[in-house]
Each structure stands twice: as C-alpha cells, then as structure tokens.
Amino acid sequence: MRGNKKMIASMTSWFFVLPAILVVVLLMLYPVTSSIFYSFTNKNLIKADFRMIGLDNYKAILSDKSFWTAFVTNLKWTAISLAGQLFVGFTAALALNRIKRGSGIYRTLLIIPWAFPSIVLAFSWKWILNGVSGFLPNILVKLGICETAPQFLSSAELAFPTLVFLNIWFGAPLMMVNILSALQTVPQDQYESAQLDGASGIQSFCHITFPHIRMVVGLLVVLRTIWVFNSFDIIYLITGGGPGNKTMTVPIYAYDTGWGMRMLGKSSAVTVLLLLFLLLVCSLYFRLLNRWEKESTS
Amino acid sequence: MKKGKLLRRARPGTIISYVYLTVLSLVAVFPLLWILLSSVKPKGELTQNPTAILPSSVTWENFKTVFQQLNFGTNVRNSVIIAGSTTLIAIIIASLGAYGVVRFFPRFGKFMTRILITTYMFPPILLAVPYAIIMGRIGLMNNRAGLVIVYLSITVPYALWLLVGFVHTVPLEIEEAARVDGANKIQVFYKVVLPIMAPGIVAVAIYTFINVWNEFLYSLIMMNSTEKMTIAVALKSLTGQEVLDWGVMMAASTVVVLPSVIFFMLIQKKIAGGLAQGAVKS
Numbered sequence: 001m002r003g004n005k006k007m008i009a010s011m012t013s014w015f016f017v018l019p020a021i022l023v024v025v026l027l028m029l030y031p032v033t034s035s036i037f038y039s040f041t042n043k044n045l046i047k048a049d050f051r052m053i054g055l056d057n058y059k060a061i062l063s064d065k066s067f068w069t070a071f072v073t074n075l076k077w078t079a080i081s082l083a084g085q086l087f088v089g090f091t092a093a094l095a096l097n098r099i100k101r102g103s104g105i106y107r108t109l110l111i112i113p114w115a116f117p118s119i120v121l122a123f124s125w126k127w128i129l130n131g132v133s134g135f136l137p138n139i140l141v142k143l144g145i146c147e148t149a150p151q152f153l154s155s156a157e158l159a160f161p162t163l164v165f166l167n168i169w170f171g172a173p174l175m176m177v178n179i180l181s182a183l184q185t186v187p188q189d190q191y192e193s194a195q196l197d198g199a200s201g202i203q204s205f206c207h208i209t210f211p212h213i214r215m216v217v218g219l220l221v222v223l224r225t226i227w228v229f230n231s232f233d234i235i236y237l238i239t240g241g242g243p244g245n246k247t248m249t250v251p252i253y254a255y256d257t258g259w260g261m262r263m264l265g266k267s268s269a270v271t272v273l274l275l276l277f278l279l280l281v282c283s284l285y286f287r288l289l290n291r292w293e294k295e296s297t298s
Numbered sequence: 299m300k301k302g303k304l305l306r307r308a309r310p311g312t313i314i315s316y317v318y319l320t321v322l323s324l325v326a327v328f329p330l331l332w333i334l335l336s337s338v339k340p341k342g343e344l345t346q347n348p349t350a351i352l353p354s355s356v357t358w359e360n361f362k363t364v365f366q367q368l369n370f371g372t373n374v375r376n377s378v379i380i381a382g383s384t385t386l387i388a389i390i391i392a393s394l395g396a397y398g399v400v401r402f403f404p405r406f407g408k409f410m411t412r413i414l415i416t417t418y419m420f421p422p423i424l425l426a427v428p429y430a431i432i433m434g435r436i437g438l439m440n441n442r443a444g445l446v447i448v449y450l451s452i453t454v455p456y457a458l459w460l461l462v463g464f465v466h467t468v469p470l471e472i473e474e475a476a477r478v479d480g481a482n483k484i485q486v487f488y489k490v491v492l493p494i495m496a497p498g499i500v501a502v503a504i505y506t507f508i509n510v511w512n513e514f515l516y517s518l519i520m521m522n523s524t525e526k527m528t529i530a531v532a533l534k535s536l537t538g539q540e541v542l543d544w545g546v547m548m549a550a551s552t553v554v555v556l557p558s559v560i561f562f563m564l565i566q567k568k569i570a571g572g573l574a575q576g577a578v579k580s
Contacts, residue, residue: 012483016398017406019391020458027451028417031428038427045430092322095315102316108563109323112330115562117512119530120555124329127336127544135332138348169325177566201311223418230421233514237534251423259519264427271424278419 032275039269045262057269066245067253067270074249077164078229084168085224086217089175096176097183107177114173118233125166126238129153159239160247167234175220182216183209214292222285226278250274333555336548337361344544360549370550372525373532376442380528381510383446388453389503395454396461397491401473402483407462414455425451426519433520445520445528449513453506460505464498465491501568504561512558529554 039057043050061067092110096103113121128135129152137149152162186209194204232251235241241248241256250270258267336344337360339353364370399407429448430439438444468491476490492499517528524535533550536542 009483013398013402015484016394016401016487017403020395020398020454023391023450023454024413024417027447028420028425028455031425031432031451032420034428034432035424038431043431088322092319095318098312098315099319106319106323108566110319110326111562111566112326112559115508115555115558116329117530117554117558118514119533120333120551120558121329123533123547123551124333124555127548128329128332130544133345133348133544135348142349173326223415226419230423232423237514251421254421254423255426258427258430264431268424268427271421271427274421275419275424278421282415282419 035268036272038265039272041265042263043265043268045259045264050265053265057266058273060266061269061273066248067250069245070248070250070253073160073247074229074251077160077167077235077247077249078225080164081167081171081228082221082224084164085171085175085228086221088168088172090179090217092172092176093179093183096180107180111173111177113170114177116170119237121166121170121234122237126153129162153239154243156243156246159243163235163238163247166238167228167231170234171224171228175224178216178220179213182213186212211296215289215296218285218289218292222282222289225281225285229278230274330555330559333548333551336545337552339545341545360543360545361552363543363546364550364553368532368536368546368550369525370529370532370553373527373529374553376526377511377528377530380442380445380449381507384449384453384510385503385507387446388450388457388506389499391450392454392457392461392502393492393495393499394487395458396465397487397495399458400462400465411459414459417455422452422515426515429516430519439520440522440526441520442526445517448516448520449510452513452516453510456509457502457506460502461495461498464495464502467498468494498568501565504565508558508561511554 038050040052040054041050042053042056096107096110099106116124129137131137131149131151131154134149137146137152140146141149150158152158190208191204194208199207230251231249232255235247235249235252236255239247241252251274254267254270254274257270258264335351335353338356338358340355340357341359343350343354399410433439433441433444433448438447472494473486473490476486481489512530513528514530514534517531518534521527521531524532527535533547533554536547536550
C-alpha cells in the first residue's frame with residue numbers, strides 16, 4: 001500500500017520532466033546521432049537510396065583546400081567578432097554603471113540590435129551600405145572623406161571587416177546587458193573601503209570588479225564563442241560567402257555542400273567536424289572556468 | 299569636503315561615459331530609423347537623394363505593395379501561427395521540466411546544465427541535415443506542424459534554462475503549506491507555483507516567440523512554397539526578383555522588425571542578464 005503510493009508519487013515526478021527529456025532526446029540527440037551516421041554515407045538531397053562509403057567524405061573534406069580556407073576565416077571571424085563584442089559590451093556596461101540619469105533610456109536604445117531578425121539586419125545594412133544609393137557611401141563622398149563610393153560588401157578587402165563590424169553591432173548588446181547585471185552584484189562597500197585605502201580606479205577594477213564578474217564573463221565568452229562560430233544567417237544573407245570566398249566560413253561551406261551540391265552525406269561530415277572542434281575548445285574553456293571557481297571558493 | 303572632492307573627480311569620467319553612450323546609441327538605433335524612414339519615402343527619392351534623412355512627403359504606397367501585391371499577410375499569418383504554437387508547447391514543456399528538475403531531481407540539475415550547454419554547442423547547420431532527411435521521410439516537409447516540431451528543439455532547452463532561475467524564486471514554505479492541506483504535486487504546481495512564476499513565464503514566452511519569429515535557417519530548409527513561408531524566408535525571397543525595390547523591401551522589413559523590437563523592449567529587464575545568472579547559479 002505504502003509502496004504503491006510512493007510509486008505514484010515518483011511517477012508524477014517523472015510526469016514533470018519526461019516531456020523535456022523527450023524533446024532533448026528525440027529532437028537533438030537522435031538527429032545528431034543520425035547526422036554522424038549519414039556522414040559515413042553518400043546520402044543525396046534528392047535521391048532516396050544511399051550506401052556506406054566509410055571515411056571517404058572526411059578524406060575529401062580534409063584534403064579540400066577551400067575547407068581549410070573556410071576554417072581559417074571562421075577562426076578569424078570568431079576571434080575578432082568576439083573581441084569586439086566583448087570590448088564594446090564591457091565599456092558600454094561600465095559607462096552605463098557609472099551614469100545616474102538616463103541609464104534606462106540608453107540601455108533601451110542600446111539593446112535594439114539584439115532584437116533584430118537576421119534577415120532584417122541583412123536588408124537594412126545592405127541598404128545603408130549599398131554601393132550606388134546607400135546612405136553611408138554617399139555621405140562619405142559628400143563629406144569628402146572618400147573620393148568614390150566605397151563598396152563595403154562587394155570589395156574583396158572590405159567585405160570581411162564590414163561583416164565583422166555588423167556582427168559586433170549585433171552581438172555587443174547581449175554582452176553589455178549581462179556584464180552590466182554582473183557589475184551590479186559587486187558589493188559597493190568594497191569600493192568605498194578601497195577608495196579610503198587610496199586605491200586607484202584601475203586598482204579597484206583589477207582587485208574588486210574583475211574577480212567578481214569573471215565567472216559571468218567567462219561563461220559569456222564560452223557561449224558566444226560557440227554561437228559566433230556557428231553563425232550562419234548573417235554571412236549567408238549578406239555576402240553568401242563571397243566575394244571570391246573571402247567571407248566563406250565552415251557553416252556556409254556545409255550549407256553549400258548539402259544544399260548547393262546536394263551532397264547531404266558530405267555536408268554531415270563537415271558539421272560533425274565542426275562539432276568536434278567546438279567540443280575541444282569548450283573542454284579547454286571549462287577547465288579554466290573550473291579553476292576560477294575553485295579559486296573563488298577556497 | 300570629501301564628498302565635493304569625490305564629485306569633482308567623478309566628472310570627466312561621467313562626461314566621457316555620456317558621450318560614449320550617445321555615440322553607441324546612434325549606431326545602434328540608426329538601422330531601425332533608416333528602415334522606418336525609407337519605408338515611407340516616395341518612389342524615386344531613395345535613389346535620387348540618398349543622403350536626405352527625412353522624407354519630403356510620407357507615402358504608404360510601399361506598404362500597399364507589400365500586402366496587396368506580395369500577399370505578405372499570408373506569411374505574417376504563418377509566422378504568427380508557427381511562433382504561437384511553438385511558444386505554447388515549449389513553455390508548457392519547459393515550465394513543467396524546470397519545476398520538476400528543481401524540486402524532484404535536484405541532483406540531476408548540474409547534469410542537466412551540462413546537457414543544455416552541450417545542446418547549445420550543436421551547430422544549427424548540423425541539425426539541419428537530419429531534420430531535412432527525417433521530416434522528408436515522415437512527410438512533414440513544407441508543413442507548418444513539421445516546422446513547429448523542429449522549433450521545439452531550439453526553444454525548449456533555452457526556455458528550460460531561463461525558467462529554472464524563476465523556479466528558485468518560489469518559496470518552498472508556501473508549497474509545503476499546500477501539501478499539508480492535502481494538495482498533490484500537480485495541484486501544488488498549477489495552483490501555487492504557476493501563479494508565482496507567471497511573470498517569469500510570460501517573459502520567457504515572449505522571448506521564445508521573438509526567437510521563432512526571427513528564425514531563418516530551419517525555415518529556409520523546410521518551407522519551399524511561398525504561401526507556407528514564414529516572414530523571414532518570404533522577405534529573403536524578395537531578393538530573387540529582377541529589380542530590387544528598396545522602398546518595398548524596407549516596408550516589409552518594418553513589418554518584421556517592429557513587433558520584435560517592441561516586445562523585446564517590454565521584457566528586456568526580466569530576460570536580460572538572466573542568461574549568465576541562471577547559468578552561474580545552477
């Protein structure tokens with residue numbers, strides 16, 4: 001009798017978590033497993049039948065020069081975007097934390113890019129930067145800064161830096177808001193006593209602010225590294241990898257392989273390599289974060 | 299005396315802060331402003347006078363084209379249906395799950411955080427391949443229900459993560475009192491816990507809705523007929539036309555971006571910051 005009651009109680013406990021577990025297993029773990037399976041096949045987007053081809057996909061990708069170019073571009077894209085987002089987000093958060101009046105308004109205005117759908121981000125900036133009748137190239141010519149209208153998105157030199165700028169524009173607000181809320185958890189009395197002890201602004205930043213917020217910043221960097229590394233929309237919608245593969249990253253390469261060349265099996269192999277790389281990077285990050293956590297508790 | 303000294307020292311930094319924030323705000327707001335202004339400028343003005351900020355006169359022609367010729371209303375409806383259903387299902391699953399994990403499987407919590415971070419690591423493009431194959435096999439390609447199922451994968455883990463933070467704010471004593479009065483777990487959940495969590499759930503629901511409304515890649519892969527497309531993909535298909543009419547494109551962009559921005563502003567205080575905090579807490 002009592003055992004029965006206990007069983008019903010534990011069954012209701014499972015009732016709460018089971019749907020969430022099903023979603024994760026059926027919609028994430030199963031597809032990922034099947035993607036690993038397809039990476040060893042010659043599955044085509046349109047044809048139904050396929051066969052196992054062993055490591056052929058991986059061999060073909062790893063010996064493809066344009067894959068490695070995409071990989072290097074992807075690393076640069078991630079490192080520069082992330083550094084920029086972190087810098088802008090951090091400085092904006094410090095500034096917001098410092099001012100007293102109007103911080104609510106500034107905050108509201110500054111997070112607008114975060115709400116932008118990628119397609120609108122692409123359209124609005126393509127229009128602003130349009131080489132013929134865009135606002136920015138024309139105003140630069142009018143002000144005498146440039147002689148001819150710069151082709152921000154179609155010139156081989158400017159396309160990549162422009163995309164990185166747009167990615168910083170898009171990603172900095174998330175950094176700012178999270179860093180700001182971490183800054184607000186730093187106890188104010190520590191600053192006051194440090195000031196009484198004659199500590200400079202930089203000293204109190206290094207000894208009070210940074211140790212307090214580094215866990216949040218560290219985690220943000222991990223999550224955003226993954227996100228930026230995987231980002232597809234912005235590049236696909238603005239340059240599509242061009243001009244001349246100058247902005248081709250691994251996710252775009254995978255999409256072109258799967259949906260452009262219709263080789264879904266090979267595309268799977270590209271994405272599996274992408275996942276392996278991210279797992280490696282993340283395990284390194286988490287080792288560092290664990291060390292920080294131990295330091296701060298001991 | 300000391301206070302005065304502190305104030306004087308604070309000034310240059312404060313002024314720099316204001317200048318910096320003003321410049322950043324201008325850069326942040328300009329594209330939105332430019333979309334809105336370009337959408338109401340008369341035909342020809344966009345190309346003839348690209349540096350004029352304000353329109354010489356306001357016209358609604360572009361919006362008429364968007365809704366009457368391009369039939370954008372159908373796509374808006376698709377997006378509302380898809381984002382609405384996804385949000386409803388995802389929030390039910392995630393709030394049950396968040397509560398269940400915190401109250402009944404607390405030791406599972408840390409493990410769950412690991413799993414959620416791992417799923418966050420899955421490149422969207424990695425899941426795109428199996429989704430295309432599986433949905434094709436079970437006949438849900440180019441189907442709104444199919445896209446809703448796919449969207450559960452991107453919304454449930456994140457909603458779960460955010461909601462775990464809100465469950466922690468529910469005082470245990472109230473739940474225990476209800477248990478003493480004879481309520482079972484499920485009654486406690488929807489009579490006691492849900493009302494307390496409601497503001498958090500609403501915020502997470504709006505955030506989920508915006509994310510689905512904005513999503514592009516899966517919709518691109520799944521929907522291929524114009525009348526089934528979500529707004530993001532329908533907007534992209536405008537670029538396939540021979541002559542790009544930027545006025546029309548900006549009007550369509552306005553329709554897509556305005557709801558996002560407005561809803562986001564409503565919930566930003568609740569959601570923003572929750573990401574890192576929730577993750578550090580659990």
